[in-house]
Amino acid sequence: MIAIFGLASLLGSVLLGLWVFLFTPNDALMGVTQKIMYIHVPSIWITYLAFFIVFFSSVGYLWKRTEGFDQVAKSSAEIGVLFCGLGLITGAIWGRPTWGTYWVWDARLTTTLLLFLIYVGYVLLRAFATAGERQARLAAVIGIIGFLDIPLIHVSVQWWRTLHQPSTMFKVGAAGEPKPAMPPELLWPLLVAVVVMTLIYVFFLLWRLQIDADEVALEERLAQE
Amino acid sequence: MKRRYIQFAIGGAIIAAILIGVLYQGVQSTVFFHTPHEILASPEQFRNRTIRIGALVERESTAWDPAAVQLRFKVTEDSRTFIPVVFNGVKPDMYREGQGVVVEGQLDDQGVFQATQVLVKHSEEYSVEKSSYADKENMYKTLVNATER
Incomplete structure (x- = not known):
């Protein structure tokens, strides 16, 4: 199962790369620089997804107190931190040639950095606090509260004046129908990039859970001997 | 419980x-930036302190002096009221007239904005480069020709 997702991720990434660089036209204003969007946007999408899974599993854990929820929350948080970091870095690399700066303290960037720091704190807690039910409970509370930043990130470009542009994907037309401000030639590879990145996420998550299970099994065997 | x-x-x-x-x-x-309207409504409130202005670059207002490395332009929201901007630095790659910018600096006593940084805002609208397809076709043609030869 893990191998299938791994292979699909690899194959998907290679094909997507070929599509984006050989068969997708450049953006009229930004030229080839805009290609970084195909990593930046899916990275942030995975960040949202990963931390939503943390949120969901943490609520599940506090409610049902089953270890499975806790393990999923822990694993998903680690992956979320990875992709959030990737989103911040690719954003900075994109910002330099487009805006003229790697970083500004506008609401979109600041709330995203806040999200990163909250879950870095979460991962640190899981790494350094004594393992057990108490740690899992504490982590679940942080996992739930930290997630509240995500709706804030989403609305940050509407609530406040920012350097970061408003949402392209969630733009609506006159009648309220969804109308992404992007021609289909650029939009399709982006949607596929989101699917490929989701495959990578599932691959990482299953792999991480497997490692966790192996660790537990190993410890049990060592304890028996 | x-x-x-x-x-x-x-x-x-x-x-x-x-x-x-x-x-x-x-x-x-x-706020991350002020608009020209807000500033022109009460300029004394904004004078001689570091602020940011977010606005559009007025068309045909740019004067770029490569020898002095100085960029002059006007920012506006409605093409009726303007704030002149002076920036001693390199013109940003994405700088275009009619484009949104965020400039950081100070409004001097003459009402000129002395910018220390010019950031270019990107719109959420994407569009395809017109020449992109043509270039690609030419690329394939040259590739095909090269292999046929």
Whole structure:
């Protein structure tokens, strides 16, 4: 199962790369620089997804107190931190040639950095606090509260004046129908990039859970001997 | 036990609501940039302190002096009222007239904005380069020709 997702991720990434660089036209204003969007946007999408899974599993854990929820929350948080970091870095690399700066303290960037720091704190807690039910409970509370930043990130470009542009994907037309401000030639590879990145996420998550299970099994065997 | 959860949920919701409220107010009162209208309505309030202006670059207002490395232009929201901007630095790659910019600097006593940084805002609208397809076709043609030869 893990191998299938791994292979699909690899194959998907290679094909997507070929599509984006050989068969997708450049953006009229930004030229080839805009290609970084195909990593930046899916990275942030995975960040949202990963931390939503943390949120969901943490609520599940506090409610049902089953270890499975806790393990999923822990694993998903680690992956979320990875992709959030990737989103911040690719954003900075994109910002330099487009805006003229790697970083500004506008609401979109600041709330995203806040999200990163909250879950870095979460991962640190899981790494350094004594393992057990108490740690899992504490982590679940942080996992739930930290997630509240995500709706804030989403609305940050509407609530406040920012350097970061408003949402392209969630733009609506006159009648309220969804109308992404992007021609289909650029939009399709982006949607596929989101699917490929989701495959990578599932691959990482299953792999991480497997490692966790192996660790537990190993410890049990060592304890028996 | 059940009651503790309910207390916990209510407490958490209150803390979250306060946090969001504080953040909203905090960021609202320290806006990332001001608009020309706000500044021209009460210029004395903004004079000689570091602020940012977010506006559009007025068309045909750019004067770029490569020898002095100085960029001059006007920013506006409605093409009726303007603030002249002077920036001693390199013209940003994405700088275009009619484009949104965020300039940081100080408004001097003459009403000229002495910018220390010019950032270019990107619109959320994407469009395809017109020449992109043509270039690609030419590329394939040259490739095909090269292999046929």
